[in-house]
Amino acid sequence: EWVPLSKAPKPIKDGVKQGRIPSRKMMYFKIGHVFEYTQTDAREKGIEVSDIFKRYHRDGGMENEQDIRDALTxxxxxxxxxxxxxxxxxxxxxxxxxxxxxxxxALNPRNSSIEDISVLIHELAHAELHNQERNFERDQPLTAPEKEFQAEMVA
Structure with missing residues (x-):
């Protein structure tokens, strides 16, 4: 019977550390419930994002924003x-x-202009790396997390 190492008795933990007792790594996921600011219409109503949420959203502008947008187009x-x-x-x-x-x-119409730029780069990475032709060329399909990781690393 497999037991989490954190709940195993000391002799078992020592045996695992010394390699006498087999072990394996397991990944678990738990359900979390999250409320996200962009699920509201607060932006449309002109309500400011609180200081708590500001670090999660890209607002403002960037130098040469239109030039960057034109280059991506x-x-x-x-x-x-x-x-x-x-x-x-x-x-x-x-x-x-x-x-x-x-x-x-397609970009979410609720994005800020700076979000549009970073998201467009991310989605262009998907278009280049995960299009139907590329997917067909692969011996083994990529998982959704692998695709997201690749696109995010490009962006």
Whole structure:
């Protein structure tokens, strides 16, 4: 019977450390309930994000913002990626999405302009790394967490 090492008696813990008793690593997930500011219409109503939430949201602007946006649009055009004016369906709190079957990207209309730039880079990474052609070339499909990790590392 497998027992968490934290709950095992001292002789068992010592045996595991010395390699006399086999062990294995297990990953567990627990359910967590989260309330997220972007699930509200506070931005649309002009309600400021509290100091607690400010670190989780990118607000403000950046130097040459329009130039960066234009460069990303040019990149999307060059890679034949369609930038949709709005998502095909409600995407909730997701900042954006890539539709591999359409080779298209949509951004959440509730994003701030600075969020749009970072999310567009993330979604362009999906378009390049996880399009249908690339997925077909792989011997083994990537998991959703692997795809998200790759896209986030690019962004």
């Amino acid at each position: 040019t990149l999307a055009d060059a890679r034949n990626v369609t930038l949709l004016d709005e998502p095909l369906d409600e995407i909730g709190t997701a900042k954006g999405c890539y539709y591999p079957e359409l080779h298209a990207i």
